Amino acid sequence: AQSVTQLGSHVSVSEGALVLLRCNYSSSVPPYLFWYVQYPNQGLQLLLKYTSAATLVKGINGFEAEFKKSETSFHLTKPSAHMSDAAEYFCAVSDPGNTGKLIFGQGTTLQVKP
Amino acid sequence: DGGITQSPKYLFRKEGQNVTLSCEQNLNHDAMYWYRQDPGQGLRLIYYSQIVNDFQKGDIAEGYSVSREKKESFPLTVTSAQKNPTAFYLCASRRQSSNEKLFFGSGTQLSVL
Numbered sequence: 001a002q003s004v005t006q007l008g009s010h011v012s013v014s015e016g017a018l019v020l021l022r023c024n025y026s027s028s029v030p031p032y033l034f035w036y037v038q039y040p041n042q043g044l045q046l047l048l049k050y051t052s053a054a055t056l057v058k059g060i061n062g063f064e065a066e067f068k069k070s071e072t073s074f075h076l077t078k079p080s081a082h083m084s085d086a087a088e089y090f091c092a093v094s095d096p097g098n099t100g101k102l103i104f105g106q107g108t109t110l111q112v113k114p
Numbered sequence: 115d116g117g118i119t120q121s122p123k124y125l126f127r128k129e130g131q132n133v134t135l136s137c138e139q140n141l142n143h144d145a146m147y148w149y150r151q152d153p154g155q156g157l158r159l160i161y162y163s164q165i166v167n168d169f170q171k172g173d174i175a176e177g178y179s180v181s182r183e184k185k186e187s188f189p190l191t192v193t194s195a196q197k198n199p200t201a202f203y204l205c206a207s208r209r210q211s212s213n214e215k216l217f218f219g220s221g222t223q224l225s226v227l
Contacts, residue, residue, distance in 0.1 A: 009154060032213045043118075043204055043218030044157075051213040090156060099164065100145045100208055101172070102216055106156040 002027045002093050006105035014113050019078040021108050023065075023091030026072065032094035033074045034102065035065055037087050044090065050074060061085070086112045116141045120205050120219035126227050127192065127199060135190045135222045137205035143217070144210045146188040150174060151202040151221075160203075163188055164210065192224060200225050 007022040025031055032051050036044040048059025055067045065076045074091060088107050095101040118139045127133045139146065145164045149157040159172030163182040177196025182188055188207075192199045202223050206216040 034215065036218075041202075041221065041223070043120075043220045044206075044216075045218070046215045049213070049215060094213065099162065099170075100210065100214070100216075101147070101159055101162060102157075104149075104157040106154060 002031070002095065002103050004091050004093050004103055004105035006089075006091050006108050008108055009106065010109045010111065012111040012113060013081045015083055016080050019063075019076070019081045019085065019110065021076040021089050021091075021110065023074045023076065023105060024072055025074060025091070025093045027093055027096070029096045031096075033065075033067065034092045034094070035059065035063070035074075035076050036090045036092065038090065038107075039087050047076070047089075081110075081112045083112050083114065086110055118205055118207055118217055118219035120203075120222050123220070123222060125222055125224045127224060128227050130194045132191055132193050133224070135192070135203055135205075135224070137188045137190065137219060139186055139188075139205075139207045139217070141207060141217060142185070143207035144185070145208050146182070147206045147208075147216065148172075148178075148180065148188070148190045149204045149206065151204060157204065160190065 003026045005024045034049045035047040038044045048057045050067045058064045091105040092102040121136045147162040148160040161180040163169035179191045205219040208214045208216045
């Protein structure tokens with residue numbers, strides 16, 4: 001069965017510092033991987049997705065993620081944090097049966113300090 | 115503008131009462147999904163539907179029911195059998211492909227009176 005683990009339920013960085021949110025996955029087949037962001041009391045917005053093309057994926061708002069098969073990881077990074085990046089971030093893996101189900105990690109809350 | 119509309123934004127349920135959450139999309143998407151979000155637990159799948167008049171249980175379907183009579187609508191009923199219904203409920207849709215992204219509604223917060 002597929003699963004996603006996000007290491008660290010809360011991450012705190014200073015404005016301008018590097019953002020690193022960790023995601024490890026388990027999948028028996030080549031996965032499709034996603035990062036979503038959620039602002040308070042809102043739905044989820046797609047940041048980026050990996051679908052077996054380039055291993056380094058660039059997304060919106062300056063975020064990027066690198067797919068590393070050997071480490072079964074898909075960590076999200078941003079070189080310089082902005083106050084507006086404070087939100088909850090979810091990593092997800094797509095069910096291989098083409099049902100479209102996404103299996104989500106538990107989420108990481110990013111706090112950005114001035 | 116195309117998108118997914120969930121209503122109401124806030125809903126209160128009395129003990130023993132059934133309540134229905136609305137989800138409508140005008141994106142012409144075939145597949146629709148209901149997720150439940152609890153703090154620290156991520157999103158868990160309740161029900162999903164890949165085509166009109168057909169739907170499947172997700173991981174936590176007990177105490178919930180759905181219908182899919184129209185392509186654009188996928189209402190979720192929280193029944194009295196759901197003993198812990200307080201949560202944030204998210205509806206999503208997408209085109210039929212495993213690498214396509216989900217589009218999410220803005221959610222409904224359900225609380226018990």
